[in-house]
Amino acid sequence: MALVQAHCARREGRLKEHGQILLAHGGGGRMSRSLIEAEIAPRFGKGPLKGFPDAASLPDPDGPLVFTTDSFVVQPLEFPGGDIGKLAVHGTVNDICVCGGKPLWLSVGLILEEGLNISLLRRILDSLAAAADECGVTVVTGDTKVVARGQCDGLYINTSGIGRALPGFSLGPEMIRPGDAVLASGPLGDHGMAVLCAREAVLSGTGPMSDTGPVHRLVAAAADMAGAVRFMRDPTRGGVAAVVNEAVHGTPCGVALDEQNIPVSPATRSAAELLGLDILHVASEGRILLFCAPEACDPILTAWKAIPEGRNACRMGTVTADAGSVLLNTLAGGRRLVDMPQGELLPRIC
Amino acid sequence: MKYVDAFRDPAASRAVVSELASLAGKLRESGIRPAIMEVCGTHTMAIARNGIRDVLPPEVSLISGPGCPVCVTEPGYIDAAILAATRATVFTFGDMLNVPGSEDSLATARAAGADVHPCYSPSAALDFARANPARETVFLAIGFETTIAPVAALAAAAENGLPNFSMLTALKLVPPALAALVSDPAVHIDAFLCPAHVSAIIGSDAYAPFAGPGGRPCVIAGFEPLDILYGIRCILAQLADGQAFVENEYARVVKPEGNVKAQNLISRYMEPYDAAWRGIGVIPASGLRLRKQYGAMDAESRFGIRVEPGTPPTGCRCGDVLKGILNPPGCPLFDGRCTPENPVGPCMVSSEGACAAWHSYRRIAPAGKDA
Known part of the structure; x- marks a missing residue:
């Protein structure tokens, strides 16, 4: 019956884009954002929901x-x-x-x-x-x-x-300043790739393992430097690309990431290569991206590396004064844009 | 992945980049500003994703070619696929979902109830057909030689005992497209950077007609950053020496004769026909379709649907982009009416499309370079 309706609807020309919810609206990228801005923010976006913090x-x-x-x-x-x-x-x-x-x-x-x-x-x-x-x-x-x-x-x-x-914490994208360090608490993209590989029966048995885990100990470990921490997010749907773009959206800042320093586990990298996915778009479920003043970078990394979930933490980028621009310095020596993910990269990963 | 890391080594990249600069210097003295076409969409994406253009000498330009299967698929194919999805469960590569047909895309059709499943491997369609014998199952088989081999394997697997499985095919061949490009006076290409995986099937000998005296350097390269840089280096060296031959930088995978077993499997199930390429037109013997005796597996004859050319969107210049006449920002719709969220043409929506690559990775480019 649904198929018949679809066929009829198509013939009537009613299937115009954005007249209905598409899977891509749930992808955590630009279409998710535009749905929230158009339909949720005008109705509920005042008070504590303003700016759509994670909590x-x-x-x-x-x-x-x-x-x-x-x-x-x-x-x-x-x-x-x-x-x-x-x-x-x-x-x-x-x-x-x-x-x-x-x-x-x-x-x-x-x-x-x-x-x-x-x-x-x-x-x-x-x-x-x-x-x-x-x-x-x-x-x-x-x-x-x-x-x-x-x-x-x-x-x-x-x-x-x-x-x-x-x-001690006073967090928000508006706190970010040029020169700030961008840290990752561990390898990125493991959760998204693990779920996708399980679903597509790719690399069975040897594929990536989800990183799903709590970050409360990581936050507690950074609490000694709380005053120098500007902003934190867990890079879930939309991955690093979505978090970093949203962090600097509408601010006078940009971010330069170094491909050489982006932590990725070997199994996740193999799977992403195989499936043609950009690891920066893939979700993690137990990692933090943390923006901090440059002097807090080493103390936080030291504190993170002392606990198991932070042992592979690293600095992977720097905040620039290039408003809204998120760039990647590539291994080949070039630069490219790190765009928000589009469409339904990985539906139903969380 | 250690093996792959060797092809991403920054120090090795710097060494090749400095060679490129000196070769480009030689060419400059001879007044040559080489325009190199990367034929394959995977190269287009890898070049953009790795920031390769940034490290090239300014006089070297890279032009994206027609090797993106989604991009060269006619809008009428999407219309036929949507129609098929009203009668069967349709499996497709995810790239196809948002490609605009004449009216709708598969994604909008699915949201309205059509039974469309994105998949990474064609075998997902086969597994579904086996598990649901009462359900008609259609695989949207689009692609070049790399995909045609597994599609032929799919036909072999389905030939006996899967009466509910069929394919809607739009399979295309790379060499006839190159032949069409070199004979088009509007197209100016000094050399071809030839595809990696396609060449693994067809072999390096397949490019011989485009090289030789009066021809162009044809260099087969892998998809890693160093593969691409080294491939470009080989091209510049040939141009500097006034040479034009087929050079196989990807010899770790590509053989002169290609994969004969795959070629035999393909020719058992497929026959060539004059295929229509979006924006380019009909190219003789440039497509493959199922042979007549396998008509039961052909969704067109099975469901009585026909892939018509369809209506391309007005103002869209994907065709010129695919021929390398125009770089994406030269299209009046680029980044205005046409974005990945609201694509007008297929080059903006495919993960191998030149416009998508440019939109996603290149909006930082200094104005004018390559444009």
Whole structure:
């Protein structure tokens, strides 16, 4: 029936672009941004949602609260290095962390498809619980719905999280200055490539492993230099390219990245080569990109390298005075633009 | 990946770049400003992604060629694919999703309910057809020789026992396109940087007709930055010596005779025909289609649909870009009406398209260079 409708709709010429939601609107790139700017911002974009931070900062007499929400529709539900349960914790916890918060409480909303295997559900819930323990967050409320077969793809999860702002951080893209260092806490793109390889049955058994993991210890390790940290983000959908472009969008700053210093694991690099993807567009789920004053670069890298999730941290770029321009100094000695990703590069990776 | 790292070594790049400068100096004395066509879309992307143009001597220009399969596919093919998607489950390379047909794209058709699946490997279509015997399954088979080999393998696998599987083909051959370009008086090319993977199938001997006395240097290069730089170095050296021969920089993969096994498989299932190239027109014997005896696997005859030329968008100059007559910024629609989010022509949407490469990686170029 849907096919017949499509055929009819096509004939009536009703399929004009942007008259309907396309998968590309969820890609985390320019089309996602334009959807949010056109439809969400005018309705809700005032108050704490202004500027669309990863988490909202809410006033509280005992110090600001940090609040965020995220939905997870990854397919497959289990992938090398993780599963949707773990991811649902890390995604929300990390959004709180990169806004300078300490995550405390979590809600979990489950939407289950009729026919979902109960042992699979158990594995995912166990994994979710273990991830919450590791991050020091408590699941304090939740909801479970079941929909008929075919109305969702196995299992969707929504998590919301509340944390408390850590003292000393004053973060935002407007704090970034030319000369600032751009750091990555570890190899980039592992999550996106792991999910894609699992889905496409590419490099089975030898492919990349998802980096899904919490960043709370990385943020805590940088807290000694909190006053010199300008901005943090976890490079999820849209990857480094989206984060860095959004960070300098509308500011008088640009960024120059050095291809030589971009950390990429060998398996992820092989997979990206094989599938023809730009690693800068591919998501990570356990990494931070951190902008800091130049004098804070070495102390933060030293502190990061002392903990397992930061052992491959490195400086991969510098903030320039070239407004809005994000460039890559290539290995071949040239330069090229690092553009926002377009279209549906990797749907349903988180 | 250590093996690949050797082809990305910055010190080695610098050494080749300094050779390029001295060769370009020699050419300058002879008044030659070489225009080199990189035939293949993967080269176009690799050149842009690695910032190769930045390190070339200013008098050397690189022109993108017709070797992007999505770009040379007629809008009517997209129309036919959308029609097929109303009757069958359609598998396609992701690049095709946002290419505008005469009215719609596969992405907009899918959002309205058409059953379209992007895939990385054609075998995904085969697996689906096997798992869903009651469902008609169509693979959108577009591509050059590199893709034609696996498409022929697909036909071999489906030939017996997969009655619900078919293909909508728009398969094209590189050498006839080069022949059309060199005979077009509007096209000025001093040398060809020949494709890597296509050449692995057809072999380096396939370029012999374009080299030799009165011909052009034809250098086959891999896709790594150092491969490309070294390929350009070989071209400049030939031009400086007044030579024009076929040189195989990618000998670690490409043989003179190519992959004979793949060639035999292809000719078992496919036959040449006069194919229409978007923006270029019909080129004799430049396409391959399924032989008549495999008509059951041909989605056109199976569903009674015909790939018509379709309506190309007004003002779009993809054809001139594909022939190397125009660089993307020379098109009046470039970055205005035509962007990757709202592409007018296929060169802006394909991951191997010259306009997409220029838009994504090159908007920093100093004005005027190469344009």
